[in-house]
Amino acid sequence: MSPPPSGDGTEPADELAAAFADGPAFVPYLVAGDPDYESSLQYVEALARGGADVIELGLPFSEPIAEGPTIQSAIVRSLEAGMSPERFFAFVEELDVDVPLVCMTYYNLLYQYGAEEGSRPFVERAAEAGIAGFVVPDLPAEEAGPLRAACDEFGLDLIFIVAPTTRGERLERTRERVSGYVYVQARLGTTGAREEVSDRTESSLERIDDWDVPKAVGFGIKTGDHAERIVRAGADGVIVGSALVDVVAEGVEEGRPAAETAAILEERATELKRGALRGASEPEAEQP
């Protein structure tokens, strides 16, 4: 993706808001470089063709404490194929998509990058590569001061996660610091595709009903029907990770050509995006 026009630091922030502006957004996640750099480029581009409004790209970290087995394995594949922060930025620059990209990674990688102490050099480089924002699962609002400041300096968004356990003062603290969209964690636990939609989703959405950032729900969403129900429950977007990473993993296991896996991903993306759109349409009368 091409870098945003320079000189106007607020550009990327507008990008994310715009992605949620016309109806429910579909926000897929893949680990960049899984299972290798070239295939992964094709996969991410396939998601964009399938209707992604924002794409979350995982930069793999060796100790991913928020991930379930599916994404842990993807991280291992990507690291073994040589993914690193430098390669990640090259990857982002090489991608031919015109949706905003969010970098999802763990704090130590942001912290170590560059000669200067702290996360500022990483944010500066990410802005240059065209990244629109960050999700950092091991960085709660309390510890996010320096990263928030760097994001403000370079015009990037910092997305926070609201968990089913987040209440009271903690909600307020997150609200003050969040920008772009808020990531509503649909259930407790780690990432991973599930068969059921969590019934905690609605109550989580209710608690942040009056926030003015878009609300995207993730953790466990797998099918178009899930996406539909999540949007009906009041979400502005659906985040889908493990169910798509599973497609990449199957491709590896079965030795499928990358183009075939890309086609399946595009199809899956289309289904999820359609589900989300259905959720925003008038409920049909004949439904039981």
Added chain:
Amino acid sequence: MSDTQFGRYGGQYVPEALMPALEELEDAYERYVLGNEDGFLDEFRERIRDFGGRPTPLGRADRLSDRYGREVYLKREDLLHGGAHKLNNALGQVLLAKYMGKERIIAETGAGQHGTATAMAAAHLGMPCEIYMGRTDVNRQRPNVFRMRINGAEVNPVDIGRGTLKEAISETMRDWSRTVEDSHYVIGSVVGPSPFPRMVRDFQAIISEEAREQIRERTGGLPDSVVACAGGGSNTMGMFHEFVPDEDVSLFAVEAGGSSLEVDEDAGVAPNSASLSTGADGVLHGARTRLLQDSDGQIMESHSVSAGLDYAGVGPELAYLVDEGRVTPVNVDDDAALEAFHRFSTSEGIIPALETAHAFAYLEEAGDELGEVVIVNVSGRGDKDLETVIEETDRRGIEAAPEMSVFDGGLR
């Protein structure tokens, strides 16, 4: 909110889902542990005495004293129930979990000593308990796996990565983020997000509270130095804590030098666990501390012959005390630790844990910096390590090792 840091180290770098649990724990720690609400501390002291066997003795090591020409005293945490200092913390936290109304205990373990102590404490207090343990450690610490199972705990092997302590902690954090509403994570060392490092230290500080009194009774004064091995650093901080304000007492944290201090960046391997001596600032398992990592910030696979020291991080308070110049980090390699294991066993009649053997190996290497009176923390006993030690010493031809031809056909 109260302070979560030690200088620039520490903090709470965890997923949002766990933050409310840390706040709840902080509150419980302040009320029960610091404030003795509902008589928590009284009950803890009573149970650590009647169930744990405290106080543990401080004894003079006669032959080592002769060998080094200084007074060497041993703080005998190996005599605590379970055979290591780990019960101080495990019993404290399981009891705290009970006061907090939690219904289930989870914990990670490296050497299996913390898992064993937690399983014992959970059985003692009637709580269900699940332990995560890396596959490599399951295989090299079998006696402790038996003990945990026999005490009624589930043991979940972790197959990710090298299958040691780092992976076990990550996996227990994942369990906790699923079960946080009714489970308490009994972390096994002075690591992890705040308030764990402070709380674990406070439970372990009973070691130095006793030792400081005991040495004054024995010698009429304070020691010149205190030596303890350091993995995450809980026996270390427990042994140091009361001596930290005594500026004339030198504090030595002995890390595992493994097979080498050289790092292989390409393979992502640091063949040691010397994060205080060789690590760099970073964030792992909820805290900013000193870590073994590559230049990108990926955590390295550590190595030590001793499972309990085999960890790429270290407690944030210890990192802070090293930066401040209050604690001196030193390290000894696998061979030196194995030598010391045998030397100490034959000369003092105490078989130390391989972790503890590192502290004794430092006695051999150290010079005048130790002074005249030294206390060494015997963090644990070595029964769990016998298989590993016999195998490793056999492979290396360690001089101090006894030969084992007493078995028909030799060892194998």
